[in-house]
Amino acid sequence: MRRSNLGFVVAELVLKDFRVRYRNMSLGVFWSLLNPLTMMAILTFVFTQVFENRIPHYPLYVLCGLIPYNFFTLSWVTGTASISENPSLVKRIPMQTALLPLVSVLSNTLHLAIQLLLVFAMVLWYGLPVTWHYLWLPAIWFLELLFIYGLALASSSLHVVVRDVRYVVESANLILFWLVPIFYSFAMVPAAYRSLYEFNPVAALVLATQHVILGHRSPPAALMWKMTLVSAVFLLLGAFVFSRLKRRFYRYL
Amino acid sequence: MSDSIRAENLSVIYRPRGSRRLLRQYLQDRLTGRQAAGFYALHDVSFTVPRGEGLAVVGANGAGKSTLLAVLAGLLAPDSGCVAVDGRLSTLMELGSGFHPDLTGWENLRLYGAILGMSRSELRERAEQIVEFAELQGYMDQPLRTFSSGMVLRLAFSVAVHAQGDVILVDEILAVGDAAFQRKCHRRLRALREQGATLVCVSHVSAMLESLCSRGIWLHHGRLVQSGPYQEVAAAFTAFINGENRHLWDALPDAPVRTPG
Numbered sequence: 001m002r003r004s005n006l007g008f009v010v011a012e013l014v015l016k017d018f019r020v021r022y023r024n025m026s027l028g029v030f031w032s033l034l035n036p037l038t039m040m041a042i043l044t045f046v047f048t049q050v051f052e053n054r055i056p057h058y059p060l061y062v063l064c065g066l067i068p069y070n071f072f073t074l075s076w077v078t079g080t081a082s083i084s085e086n087p088s089l090v091k092r093i094p095m096q097t098a099l100l101p102l103v104s105v106l107s108n109t110l111h112l113a114i115q116l117l118l119v120f121a122m123v124l125w126y127g128l129p130v131t132w133h134y135l136w137l138p139a140i141w142f143l144e145l146l147f148i149y150g151l152a153l154a155s156s157s158l159h160v161v162v163r164d165v166r167y168v169v170e171s172a173n174l175i176l177f178w179l180v181p182i183f184y185s186f187a188m189v190p191a192a193y194r195s196l197y198e199f200n201p202v203a204a205l206v207l208a209t210q211h212v213i214l215g216h217r218s219p220p221a222a223l224m225w226k227m228t229l230v231s232a233v234f235l236l237l238g239a240f241v242f243s244r245l246k247r248r249f250y251r252y253l
Numbered sequence: 254m255s256d257s258i259r260a261e262n263l264s265v266i267y268r269p270r271g272s273r274r275l276l277r278q279y280l281q282d283r284l285t286g287r288q289a290a291g292f293y294a295l296h297d298v299s300f301t302v303p304r305g306e307g308l309a310v311v312g313a314n315g316a317g318k319s320t321l322l323a324v325l326a327g328l329l330a331p332d333s334g335c336v337a338v339d340g341r342l343s344t345l346m347e348l349g350s351g352f353h354p355d356l357t358g359w360e361n362l363r364l365y366g367a368i369l370g371m372s373r374s375e376l377r378e379r380a381e382q383i384v385e386f387a388e389l390q391g392y393m394d395q396p397l398r399t400f401s402s403g404m405v406l407r408l409a410f411s412v413a414v415h416a417q418g419d420v421i422l423v424d425e426i427l428a429v430g431d432a433a434f435q436r437k438c439h440r441r442l443r444a445l446r447e448q449g450a451t452l453v454c455v456s457h458v459s460a461m462l463e464s465l466c467s468r469g470i471w472l473h474h475g476r477l478v479q480s481g482p483y484q485e486v487a488a489a490f491t492a493f494i495n496g497e498n499r500h501l502w503d504a505l506p507d508a509p510v511r512t513p514g
Contacts (some may be wrong), residue, residue, distance in 0.1 A: 005372055012367040016353060016360070023355050047383045089500055090352035093368055250329040251267070 010099055010106065018109035033115045036066050043183050045208050057214065060122045063215055065206045067119060067180030071112045072148060072202045073173040079104040080151025084160050086252045087253040097249060098242055101152035105145060105147050112141075123213060131193030132211050136219060140208045140227070147231040157245040160252050180206050199225055201230045255339070257420055258302040258325065258450035262334035265295040265320055265475075290351075294320040296333070296475040304419075307452040309483055311490045316472040318455040322346065322422050325453060340419025340451075345368060347424070348409035358384075358393035358400070362412055369416045373484035377417045386441070387411035389435075407434060414441050421445060423454045439465070458487045 022028045043062045047053050055061050082100040083090060090097050123130065159165040180203045181189070188198055198204055204227045208219035268291030272395050295317045302308045310318045323329040324336055326344050351368050362383060366376045383395055387407040389400075397405060414421075423442070440460050446452050446465065456462050462483075469486030471479045478485050 005367070005370060009367045009379065012364045016351075016364050020355055022351055077262065086345055086351075089368065091323070092344065092347040092350050094328060094344060095368055095370070118323050179415060247330045250323060 006099065007213050009095065010103055013099070013103040014106045014110065017103065018110055021107075029114050032111050033118055036063060036118065038117055039066055047183050053184075057126050057128070060119070060126060060128075061185075061210070062183060063119055063122060063207050066178060067112065067115045068144070068205045068209055069177065069180050069202060070107055070115075070181055072144070072205070073176070074111070075108040075148045075161045076152055076155065076169055076173065077166075078108065079148065080166055081112060081160050082152070082156040083156040083249065084163070084253065090249050090253055098153060102149055102154045105148050105152055109141075109145065110187060119213065120165070129213070129216055130194060133190065133216060133218050136208065136212050140212075140219065140224075143224075143231045144201065144205045147227075147234050149179045150234035150236070150238030152229070153232075154241040157166060157242045157249075160249055161245060176200075176202060179203060182206065186210075198226050199230060201227055201234075204230070255304055256301040256306040256335060257306075257339050258266075258300075258308075258336070260301070260325070260334070261299050263295050263298045263324055263331045263336060263478070264276070264293060264333045265317075265324060265329065265330045267294045268478050272424070282333060291327040295472075297334070298472070298477045298478055299334075300470055300477065301445045302449055302451055302453065304448045304505065305446065307446055307454065307483075309462050309466035309469040309487070310453065310455045310471035310472060311458055311469060311487065312478075313494070315474075318422060318472055320441075320475075321472065322453065322455055322467065322483070325420075326422055338420050341370070342422070343413065343416040343418025345410065345413045345421065345423045348406055348413065352397060352405065352409065354398035355396055357396055358389060358408060361397050361409050362408065363411045365409065366416070369499075371416055378445040383408075383411045383415050386415070386437075397492070403434075410438055414445065416440070417445070418450065418452070420451045420461075423452065425456050425458070427437045458491055 022031075025031060027034075039060050040062050040172075043066070046057045048058055079101040082095075082104040083097060086100055089095060089100070120130075155165055155169055179197070179200055186194070186197075186207055198207065204223055208223060208227070211217055211219040298317075298321065300308075310321060312318050320329065320335055322344075324331050325338060326336070326342060326346070332426055340484065348363065351365055353364075356364065357437075359380075362380060363376055366379075366383075367373075370378070384390055387410070389404060392404065397408075415478050417483070421442070442452065452465055454462060454466055466483050469480065469483040469490075470477055471490045479489055
């Protein structure tokens with residue numbers, strides 16, 4: 001396949017995902033908003049009424065954590081299955097198989113964009129200022145995209161060979177929920193663990209988003225460096241695992 | 254005339270572990286150091302196809318024809334040997350990969366065209382032509398699930414033959430739609446070949462195949478039994494299926510693979 005065509009193929013495949021997902025739903029894109037809104041309501045109830053906390057604008061705070069977390073887990077799970085669920089593309093069409101996990105991640109990014117609109121709506125509703133620090137958001141999300149793509153590239157390749165990978169991914173996501181500052185704040189994490197905690201790219205993404213949207217300031221440089229480092233490492237790891245395993249796809253699917 | 258396809262000493266080994274997906278089995282194999290024996294799906298197959306020629310691949314079920322196409326398409330890396338394909342490749346292997354029943358005819362057309370390697374502008378140029386060829390004018394705004402299976406195949410075939418590769422790989426799909434559409438497909442493939450495309454067709458021996466392919470190769474249990482002008486190869490293969498030259502069965506047993514480790 002010619003290189004100039006890659007963008008077109010990816011765009012068409014993402015568009016397909018989007019159309020297929022929403023075409024037969026009467027509520028359409030509102031489903032994307034219903035899930036985070038419900039979770040937000042429940043978490044807000046539990047952590048303001050059942051437990052006490054002093055985090056301001058708590059519903060918005062929860063949303064700033066929940067939406068990136070949801071984006072990560074959905075992208076990772078669908079990315080992991082993307083190669084093994086498309087044997088007719090992998091075995092019959094000479095196309096770049098490495099595009100399939102990318103398409104999964106980008107499809108979820110479209111989803112994410114819709115949910116971010118919800119965040120901005122709440123920012124306006126609370127009357128919080130929109131500052132020039134918002135320019136950090138695309139950079140932060142881009143780094144996260146690279147990280148997830150690398151991760152999905154590795155896990156989707158492994159999943160073709162060893163079909164247990166999917167369950168590992170699902171379990172990891174459950175554990176991860178507690179290691180991301182969604183309903184508690186980073187300040188509650190004991191100081192001894194904070195530096196290590198920031199190496200979790202999903203936590204870093206949430207922290208950076210909170211800094212920009214709720215703190216009206218740039219994310220700390222150390223945090224951004226850690227995100228960059230982890231993203232680069234995972235992208236290389238993904239490329240390495242994929243290139244080692246791609247020869248086997250035809251035989252294993 | 255230069256060669257469009259050059260295959261040298263291609264061998265592909267299928268091992269039962271190819272279907273191994275479970276961790277338990279993987280660990281078992283690792284710990285016992287056992288390597289399951291496999292068989293040659295292709296064994297030392299060499300041939301060339303000059304530019305603009307048609308090559309027919311014939312053989313009984315399980316002879317390795319589809320494996321050969323997969324190797325030519327770059328979908329399957331051979332265990333040894335090498336293959337060089339010169340030019341843009343297009344495949345008519347499994348029609349409609351990537352089609353989705355909820356998308357409209359137009360949407361599926363664009364998607365399938367993109368997957369098969371057509372650019373945005375090529376698709377824009379050829380879209381009307383593709384629809385006209387598939388005889389689906391007036392249906393394209395409907396979701397694909399409302400199409401009959403013949404209509405779906407016609408659309409897929411039509412997109413695929415408009416991808417205009419320099420090398421076209423065709424896997425037993427000439428039986429598309431009704432007799433009239435089959436003739437049309439066949440004429441289209443022949444026209445593409447006359448414009449300089451190289452064809453490789455896996456199919457049953459037929460008059461259609463004969464008019465598309467001037468050369469043939471006959472595979473049996475992964476080995477190349479005979480290659481040459483299509484008529485000769487087809488005649489020998491037909492005689493073989495009809496029971497003559499049965500000694501070939503004995504001369505060519507499955508080649509088991511025993512590799513250490």
